[in-house]
Amino acid sequence: MSRRYFGTDGIRGTVGEAPITPDFMLKLGWAVGRVLARKLSCHEVRQRAIGASRPKVVIGKDTRISGYMFESALEAGLSAAGADVSLLGPMPTPGIAYLTRTFRADAGIVISASHNPYQDNGIKFFSAEGLKLADDVESEIEAELDKPLETLAPDQLGRAVRINDAAGRYIEFCKSTVHNRLELHGLRIVLDCAHGATYHIAPNVFRELGADVSVIGAEPDGLNINRDVGSTHTERLRERVLERRADIGVAFDGDGDRVLMIDRHGNLIDGDEILYIIARDLHGRGKLNGGVVGTLMSNFGLAAAFEKADIPFERAKVGDRYVTERLFANDWLLGGESSGHIVCRHVQTTGDGIVSALQVLAVMVREGVALDALLEGFEKAPQALINVRLPHRDAAAAVMQSETLQQSVAAVEDELAGAGRVLLRPSGTEPLIRVMVEGRPRFDVQAMARRIADSVETLIA
Structure with a gap:
């Protein structure tokens, strides 16, 4: 519930x-x-x-x-x-x-x-x-x-x-989650508030920390929340970042618990990359206190980057509640999802888009580099995702247990030889099986995912 x-x-x-x-x-x-x-x-x-x-x-x-x-x-x-x-x-x-x-x-x-x-x-x-x-x-x-x-x-x-005074109280809390001497003077930031709950919060937080702030998606009318804006539609934010020659773009979702970013070159920075930036910084300063929790959908490259940095990494089931459960079980501080739901337990009890964005900006200021430079050491693996629609949700169990499908998956895993992975996951809300394959750039992961998806479609035909 x-x-x-x-x-x-x-x-x-x-x-x-x-x-x-x-x-x-x-x-x-x-x-x-x-x-x-x-x-x-x-x-x-x-x-x-x-x-x-x-x-x-x-x-x-x-x-x-x-x-x-x-x-x-x-x-x-x-x-x-x-x-x-x-x-x-x-x-x-x-x-x-x-x-x-x-x-x-x-x-x-x-x-x-x-x-x-x-x-x-x-x-x-x-x-x-x-x-x-x-x-x-x-x-x-x-x-x-x-x-x-x-x-x-x-x-x-x-x-x-x-x-x-609820808004004012929360604004002050957000600012308190970074060092009290943090100043964003000189940084040009574009915020996309998704016409949602951050519209009257986020602009004030970043402006009060000294940033030069431009805002889109901050005119809610009750009907336009998430419409062509926010973390699920970052095209307008990218255009505005490039137009203003901004240092960074920040996109929230409708209720402000997720965040994605756009770098100065217009590249999308997703939750896996945000998680890597924050984890690398905390680890380097001796404040990570353990490892990081991702999900089954976290990129293969993220796990590889953490292994190289000697940072423990664990995958939870998809969903912020499962990430939080594993954080508490391990007594770790940091976890998140590719969607941009990042839990920074050292400063907040739940996923917080504004707080997560401030954590990244604090690293940029502390190291004196651009956002894209903070991703050094993280090579995202190409990923292919195909959704195969089922006749009904009850069909998923039989399909997943099929020997034919398991053989198809095993064949792809053999080709990847440890340099990638396969994930089959029934949707929790729709009659779908999600087929995901990711691996090093030398692999044609789209073709591999298509082969597995064809096996699923043959079983339900």
């Missing part, structure tokens, strides 16, 4: 069997409030002032128009269960994680569908520590959803307040 995406028409998306509607969001808020109240009464987790026994929840959202509707519904449900609510307004997802801790709330709720179009929306929960809710808490919330909604007496209802 840590992340839900759905269509706002209540038909396209569901949580379990329940259609997503304002009524459901009200019920969800009530269920969350009930669980938090029960835990508060049973386990005095933190010292509280006398009389402050109601659970406290902060709610933030991105800029899509449906967020206002769902915010009101969640607020009503939480209040009906006796929880106090602090409304943060439009705020990046990592900002809500930070403010949940700052306001000593019992939980934080984000209303966002990240990089998806405006028609979609979703929710994500944070614990009091700014981390994902524990599985047992999620299970309790699921159980409460099956119970009839009961409103408390008027004198027991929760109160709601709007936090007017």
Whole structure:
């Protein structure tokens, strides 16, 4: 239950069997409030002032128009269960994680569908520590959803307040994650805020640190979030970087937990490259404290570069929650995905696009070099990805276990001979099998991936 995406028409998306509607969001808020109240009464987790026994929840959202509707519904449900609510307004997802801790709330709720179009929306929960809710808490919330909604007496209802300085608090936090003497004077930066939650945050952060900032994608109207801008559409950012002869371009997604970059030559710098830059810097200064967690989709060249630098590297399943789980299991500080979701545990509890960008800029300033120069030692391996559509999701298991397919994969692996890899992965949301092959430049990875994809297509024909 840590992340839900759905269509706002209540038909396209569901949580379990329940259609997503304002009524459901009200019920969800009530269920969350009930669980938090029960835990508060049973386990005095933190010292509280006398009389402050109601659970406290902060709610933030991105800029899509449906967020206002769902915010009101969640607020009503939480209040009906006796929880106090602090409304943060439009705020990046990592900002809500930070403010949940700052306001000593019992939980934080984000209303966002990240990089998806405006028609979609979703929710994500944070614990009091700014981390994902524990599985047992999620299970309790699921159980409460099956119970009839009961409103408390008027004198027991929760109160709601709007936090007017939430943006300013988060701006100061972002700046605090780099050295207090860091100055970006002389750097020309172009920001793409995806018409999303960073539109009123990121420009102020970078300007207050002294950069010459130009901004695109910072005029949200509720309907244009992620439309032809942001980390999933970097073409406009590239054009603006080259036009302004900027030193760097920074692209966020709709809720601000991902970041991609454009260097001065117009080249895209993805999450693997950002992860390498930050890891190499921390390792060189003796502050990495272990290794780095990537995912099954992390480039083969990233693993090779870390091996050469004597930096331990581990792959997790695709998804930020799995990266975070492995970081905690290893007690490591740094992990991330190719998509640009980077977790810098030494400064933030969750993926944070602004914070990750500042980490890279700090390295540029400290070493006095351009962004592209920081990638020395990292040779990205060519990668081919083919999505093969299945007749239905249930077909994936049989296809993946097929001996014919395994033989096709083994043949390609033999050709790569350790200088590349093959990954077959069923999609978690669509009836697809993703075929990925990557290897050294001497290999035709596209042809190799096509051979494996043809085997899949033959099996489902």
